[in-house]
Amino acid sequence: MEQKTTISLLSVLSVVILFSGNTVFAQNDVSEFESTTISGDEIKTSSVAKQMLEKIKQSKKILKELQAGTQLTKTPEQLAIDEQRKLSQELLQKQLDRMNKDYEPYTPRNTFATFLTGVNATHHGIYWDQFNYVEKKIHLGRAAKQMVLDNGGTYQEALKEYVKFASLTRVEMIQFNEELNVKYGFADAKTQQNFDIYGKLPRYD
DSSP: OOOOOEEEHHHHHHHHHHHSSSOOOOOSOGGGGOOOEEETTHHHHOHHHHHHHHHHHHHHHHHHHHHHTOOOOOOHHHHHHHHHHHHHHHHHHHHHHHHHHHHGGGSHHHHHHHHHTTSOGGGHHHHHHHHHHHHHHHHHHHHHHHHHHHTTOOHHHHHHHHHHHHOOOHHHHHHHHHHHHHHTTSSOHHHHTTSOTTSOOOOOO
């Protein structure tokens, strides 16, 4: 006895809507949502039923591939989109590279180097040590700020951490300059010991 297979078009339509690229709009006529069935030999002869069955097969294949973690076969349209995205990214990178090249003379380091062209070369070493020290503190501040944000902290908390690591106190600046003056021979280490933490000589009234 031939077993009859009954397909509810309303159920199949739900699957088709999920996996088709067409937009489906609501209808005002209630009859549009009535369930129509096709059974038996009608399935073999109905083009609509065949299309529905094909959609179901495709849907099952997609779900199976997703569950298996395999890479889905891309359609020509998807491949074309990927190619356009790749070309756009390459174009953007070229524009960024050109922009970076155009603004390279204006980076902090290059700007500082330009400034030093007007300074006696004897003092370049001490100036560069100062620049590198400040730059290092800024990098530490940025890293500390990002760490706070990555751990779910607020922007205000991150900014506070940035200031903590990137700031240079007056006492720290004086101490560092004293060390640089000794390093480059502009001051004597023994003489520097006479100054307090604020860079001042003791008073004897």
